[in-house]
Amino acid sequence: EVHLVESGGGLVTPGGSLRLSCAASGFTFSSYSMNWVRQAPGKGLEWVSSISGDTNYIYYADSVKGRFTISRDNTKNSLYLQMNSLRAEDTAIYYCARPPAGSRHFDYWGQGTLVTVSS
Amino acid sequence: EIVLTQSPGTLSLSPGERVTLSCRASQSVSSYLAWYQQKPGQAPRLLIYDASNRATGIPARFSATGSGTDFTLTISSLEPEDFAVYYCQQRINWPLTFGGGTKVEIK
Numbered sequence: 001e002v003h004l005v006e007s008g009g010g011l012v013t014p015g016g017s018l019r020l021s022c023a024a025s026g027f028t029f030s031s032y033s034m035n036w037v038r039q040a041p042g043k044g045l046e047w048v049s050s051i052s053g054d055t056n057y058i059y060y061a062d063s064v065k066g067r068f069t070i071s072r073d074n075t076k077n078s079l080y081l082q083m084n085s086l087r088a089e090d091t092a093i094y095y096c097a098r099p100p101a102g103s104r105h106f107d108y109w110g111q112g113t114l115v116t117v118s119s
Numbered sequence: 120e121i122v123l124t125q126s127p128g129t130l131s132l133s134p135g136e137r138v139t140l141s142c143r144a145s146q147s148v149s150s151y152l153a154w155y156q157q158k159p160g161q162a163p164r165l166l167i168y169d170a171s172n173r174a175t176g177i178p179a180r181f182s183a184t185g186s187g188t189d190f191t192l193t194i195s196s197l198e199p200e201d202f203a204v205y206y207c208q209q210r211i212n213w214p215l216t217f218g219g220g221t222k223v224e225i226k
Binding site: 035044045046047050059060061062095100103104105106107109110111112 | 120151153155157162163164165168169174175206208210213214215216217218219220
């Protein structure tokens with residue numbers, strides 16, 4: 001059974017940094033691209049970033065480009081999101097999401113981790 | 120960026136009613152559109168992928184059609200557990216984008 005478990009969220013001051021992790025199990029991690037999707041409180045879903053299984057393809061939303069870095073460690077079945085220069089508008093639940101092989105919709109989601117950017 | 124516009128924003132309905140949700144894209148997404156259901160405090164759940172294909176375990180009362188720029192999700196007869204927010208998402212272009220959501224609430 002596929003499991004995605006996010007961690008690393010918390011309260012951070014504006015301009016600060018945070019690193020999110022997503023531990024994956026139940027599938028061959030290196031064979032799948034992985035994504036981060038976020039949801040601000042009371043708002044809709046926003047795709048943040050994607051990384052291919054071999055790390056050759058990486059994409060970001062314009063809203064985070066230059067500030068966030070997605071990475072993965074296929075030996076540890078883990079996905080990461082390094083978030084720098086955080087802003088109040090980055091406050092959200094961050095979900096780790098996996099698409100089916102070769103696709104870009106999301107059939108598996110983690111439970112999310114809350115990031116709050118506030119002074 | 121492809122903008123997805125969902126309508127209406129909120130629907131107030133009773134169990135047993137039929138509901139049709141709309142998602143319109145700012146440019147063609149072919150059939151590369153998915154629908155998700157999200158309940159309070161939960162992660163989204165995939166309902167439909169590639170415009171009309173039900174995801175694993177999704178009941179037959181959920182159906183969807185469309186291609187190009189206009190898509191619909193239909194719930195044939197609302198069950199109590201169907202009251203939730205529904206999102207569409209396109210996957211044809213980066214950045215991947217979601218619609219703003221339609222809330223289906225109990226009347």
